[in-house]
Each structure stands twice: as structure tokens, then as C-alpha cells.
Amino acid sequence: MATLRAATHNRVVCPDCDRVADVPVTSAEPYTCPRCGHGLGGGKAVDETTTLALALTALILALVSLLLPFVGYSANGVSQTMTLLDTSTELLHFHERLLAILVLFTVWVIPVLYLLAVLWIFSRLLLPGALGPVTLYFIRTVVQLRVWMMADVFLLGALVSLIKISGLAAIDLDSGFYTFIGFVVVLLLTGDRVSRYQLWHRLPHDNAPPSQVGRDATAQQRVGCVCCQAPNTLTASRCWRCGESMRLARWRGWRLTTALLIAAALLLIPAHLLPVMETTTLGRTQPNTIIGGVIELWQSGDAPIAIIVFVASLVIPVVKILTLLVLLWLAERRSETRTKQRLWLYKVTDWIGRWSMIDIFVVAVLVALVRSGQLMSVYPGNAALAFALTVILTMLAAMTFDTRQFFRTIDRNQEQQETAIE
Template sequence: MTTSNRCVCPDCDWVVDVPVTTTEVFKCPRCGHRLGGGAPVSERHTLALALAALILALVSLWLPFVGYSASGVSQTMSLLDTSAELLHFHERLLAILVLFTVWVVPVLYLLAICWIFTRLLGSGPVGPVTLYFIRTVVQLRVWMMADVFLLGALVSLIKISGLAAVELASGFYTFIAFVVLQLWVANNVSRYQLWHRLPHQQAPQSEAGRAAHNQGLSGCVCCQAPNSPQHKKCWRCGETLSLTRWRGWRLTLALLIAAALLLVPAHVLPVMETTSFGRTQPNTIIGGVLELWQGGDAPIAIIVFVASLVIPVAKILTLLVLLYVAERGNDSTVKNRVVLYKVTDWIGRWSMIDIFVVAVLVALVRSGQLMSVYPGNAALAFALTVILTMLAAMTFDTRRFFMPTTK
């Protein structure tokens, strides 16, 4: 039985021995990145909660989500209507994006968790299918946005509450329960504890307390095991090792430039069009913020303004600055740069609120007799901006911060 697990810190490339049995959070001594620890979760408990979340996800898709009535006309929408209506208006990419980030990806994640923990409850060896699902769980997490959608739905309901009587339906409450359970599972399943259960005997020779690249090794992007360059796949989790090459400043820069260019149509073109009493009015993202502000919903206006303009612009600028200073700073600022990168990386997904507001309003109001809401061209441009900035953050190689100080 091993007492520690040798891994390569994904943020700074340091080779570290992570104690397996500790319940305290274990951080990289060089950069502070979390590498292990945390209270072990009960396998039965996790399995039960993941199954409950799956059932709630299925139920939430079909049940009425929200209803509204205005001037004697009543309408309800289900969660599935958000994508169906976008599809109806030929916004295929947006429809797929909404359905995948809000429902499909979280459901795939929960199915993978159910498979993994069912296998772990048994005593047999971990097979290739289980390994595949463990890798999938790591990769899917970043694209789960049910919690962001919930906030977007609340913003859209506040937006429309001045024009119509809004009523939360049963699907809304089951969706909240699904989001809570899914967040619990995602935050409590420690992938470090999953890796420690796998065999260690094929690990290449390495020395703790030195950078991996100085020993001719590279860390697996998925499980952080040290790997020799002659291997194509990670000896422990089976991940393709060439994925490390995706992290490079040229790709990050290209993604950031594309995101910055798309931000222009995203804010100049209308994000949705509203027709009421025969009059069609295009709404830009900032126009929507001003409407909320003038309507007395200042806190919501600030949330939408921050999510739609401040976060994308700040994220692009921060990553550009970090790219420039990556290898130019000194030791004392390295940790600050890592923290800045992590905040930028974490906050980006919340910009999707705007897209979810449009999806909910289009599905809820549809082509009503008194009022209709249509998605505008800016919606796709804005969604692509968010995706590109997320990809830019994922391809950003934080190990470059530590290159000048590598001994």
C-alpha cells in the first residue's frame, strides 16, 4: 500500500509526492495548486446523490418550467423549449450549445460518476471503460453550466415580470434540486482520490522537488502522473500525452484575438428583437442593461453588465497581459500571476448568463399575440466569444510563469 502519490503539478511543473491518506487539502509547495487531500466521500452516498440528480434532470426536462400570463393570454415553457424555440428560429448552434451546457453535459457527467462509483463499490480491478469515464469526468466539468442557466432564468423572469404575471412551475423547483445535487457531486468527488486507487508500478523514475521538464518528463494533463516522452499515452489514466502540446501561447493568442473580434458584433448587433403591439424593437446587450436600470432593477442591471461586458473584456485583457509577462516577472509576483489566471479562468463561464436570458425569453414569450421575442445575431457572436475565451484560458500554459526560476 503506497502512502504517497508522485505527480507533476499542472500549474508549475514541479514533481511532488502527495500523501494519499491525508484528509487535509494538500497544495503544491511551489505554486499553491491543490493536488490532493480532502475528506473522503462515501461511495454509496455519492452514487445515491448522483442517481437522484439524474432522475431530477430527466423530470426537469419535460415538466413545465415557468408560466406567464398577460392580457388574458397564458403560456408555459419547459426546459426543452429553450433549445426547441432557438431551433425554430434557425439558431442551431445556439440551440445545441444551450442544450449541451445546461442538460446533456451534466447528465453525461452524472452517468459517468454512477458508472465509476458502481465499479469502485465492487472489488474488481479498474478496467479501461472505468478509466475512460474517470478521464471524461475531468474533461466535462468545465462545460457544466446548469447553475449559470438558473441565474440566467431568474434574470429573464425579472426582466419580463413588469410586462406579465410570471409563475414558477414544478419543473423550476426540480431543476433547482438537480443543480444543487449536481454541484454537491461535482464539488465533493475528488479525482485525486480516484487516481490513488490505480496501480503505481509503471511510473517512470523521477525525483521529487525538481521541475519535471528538467528530468525529461512531462505531467499528464488529466491525472498529473509523471510520464516519459517516448510514451504516447499516460501509463496511469490512458490520456493522450500530446494534449500537453495544445497548451501554447500561439494558440492562446489566436483564440483571444478571435474572441476580441467577435465581441464587437456581439455588442453592436441586437441580441434579441421584441415585437409588441405591432412595433419591432431591436435590443442590444447594453440596451437591455439600461432598460433594467431605468426599470429600477439596478442589482440585476449590474449583474448583466458585469457578465456581458466587464468579464469578457477583463478576461481577454488579463490573459493578453499574462501572456506578455509570463516569462518576464520575478519570483515575488509568480503567485499573484497564478491567482489572477485562476480567477480569470473560473469567472469566464458566468458570461453565458446573457445567452441563457435570451433562450428563456424566446421560449417563454414565443410568438404571442401581443408580444414576441426573437433571438438576434449578436447572441451567437456573444456565445462564441465566451467559448473562445474559455478555450483560451484552457490552452494558457501557466508553467511558463515558472520557467525563468526553474533550477
């Protein structure tokens, strides 16, 4: 049970099933958890210079896309242009502060912070010597921010809103739109190269509390860090390796997940009953619900877009809440069947959730583009914030969901036997 002195292996606790594993540091083959199949490391080493070049390119494209004209719109001799920044400032104009912050942060601020952190980390990796606390802080930031970057979802939302409005006005895609596409692509490429496992492998392994490979961490009074997966003692307040608070690892559990799911389900009611936006045409105001928007798209002949919005706004949130509740219930019933399939279902549900934000971005783009025109104006409705909060709550529910419960049956059976003997 000696700790690893030479960094040939990285001892981790699988975040999905709680099994302790030693991951070979230099393996070119991806290393997966022997029990649940979760990717734990390995893979081709990334060279720092290319990652730096990509991150820098993405950052420049982000700065340029914020200020250049994004899309132009003209109808009946009136023309208007919007920038990416207008999607937030126009929402502020209608006192939708939270919504404005949410759009600006998920689409632009968080990706930019992410890129700055990547630039810092990879420049530092080019230098010799141990990584300092600042670099560790940025590595933790990179891991945490990644989930909340939604520039790609926004791009799809922008395309949907342009198709929605194309019947009423002539649309001109401006330079900002093309640089934004470039930003999304390069951001995805950068994110793809930033493997958190390869980053953690560069940290010292000396202070790890003893643990046994091939057994559950919980059975050994250990808990995996949510950020770097290092085994920690149950009483540790911060991870010995990356410095992350261990409170987050302890928060995972059915109580918090259930509370978040119930809150999300309740918010889904106003999100669908209230108007998500209001359109005023020639003095007549018409409220639009999410489902109303889908029907309108369908009737105007945009069936594929109608299906995308229907799936993203109606199917995904409902299915996500129901799936997570059923998975929680199965875990609590100590069901041993189809553990791997349940884990797969959880992962799909978790991955797909962020795409529900499409409708929020459609509203943001339409409000910014149409503004208060003489012929037509679009205002954000009360459902928009409710719906955005539903999406965030279901994302948090998926994050706090404890997949380790799927694999705990054996330990629990032992526990039960022990209690029976007592």
C-alpha cells in the same frame, strides 16, 4: 528514484507550476503544492454510497425538470407555459442550431452524461479488483466534462429573464422550475464529492517513468498528464496511467492561447454591436443590444440585476481577455515578480469566465417563454451566437494557458547561461 510500489503516495506533476511532488494517499489533510499552493490531493475520503445516492437523485431531478412545465406567463388574457426543453427547441425554430445545441448541452446533456459517468465509476469502486479501461474512460470523461456544465449559470439567467419580463406579464413558477433548482443543488453537491485525485490514487503506480521529487518535470524531460497529472515521458502518445492523449499537454502554450484570445476579442465586436434579441410589440420590432438591455433594466429600477448582467456580459469577457494577454506578455518577458499573485489572478479569471453565459440563457428563456404571441414576440439576434462563441473561446484560452511559464524563470536563466557558454 524508485517507482512507488505500495500506493502510499501518488507521484504527480503540479499542473500549475510543473513541480514534481509525492502526495500522501491516505492523508485526511488537503495536500497543496509546496511551491505554488495548488491543491494536489488528500482530504477526507469520500464514501461511495452517498456519492451514488446523490448522483442518482440529481439524475432523476434532471429527467423530471426537462419535461415538467418550467414557467408560465400570462398577459392580457393570453397565457403560455414553457418547459426547459423549449429553451432549445424554440431556438431551433428560429434556425439558431448552434445556439440551441449549446444551450441544451451545457444545461442538460453534459450534466446528465457527467452523472451517468459518476454512477458507473462509483458503482465500480464498490467492487474489488483493478479498474478496467471502461472505468478509466469514464474517469477521464468526468474530469473533462466538469468545466462545461452550466446549469447553475442557467438558473441565474432564468431568474434575470423572469425579472426582465415581470413588468409586462404575470409570471408563474411551475414545478419544473423547483425541480431544476433541486437538480442544480444536488449536482453541485455531487461534483463536490468527486475528487479526481482520490480517483487516480486507486490506480496502479508501477509503470511510472522515473522522476525526481522537488524538481520541475520539464527539467527532467517529463510532462504531466492533463487528466491525472502523472509524470510521462516527452515522447509518450498516451498517459501510462489513465490513457489520456498526451497531445493535450503539449498543446498548452502561448501561441494557441494568443490565437484563441484574438479570435474571442474580434467576436466581441459583433457581439456588442448587433442585436442579441429582437422584441416585437404590437407590430413594432425593436432590436436589443446587450448594453441596451442593461440600460433598460437600470431604468426600470432593477439596478442589482442590471449590474449582474453588465458585469457578466461586458466586464468579464473584456477583463478576461486583457488579463490573459497581460499575463502571457509578462510570462514571455520572463518577469519574476509576484508569481503567486499572477497565478491567483489567472485562477480567478478562469473561474469567473463561465458566468458570462448568463445573457445567452436570458435570450433562450425569453424566446421560449414569450414565443410568437399576438401582442409580443421575442426572437434571437445575431449577436447571441457571436457572444456565446466569445465565451467559449475565452474558456478554451484559459484552459490552454500555460501557468508553468510563471515558474520557469530559473530554468530559463540556466538555459541562457548554457547558451552563452556555447
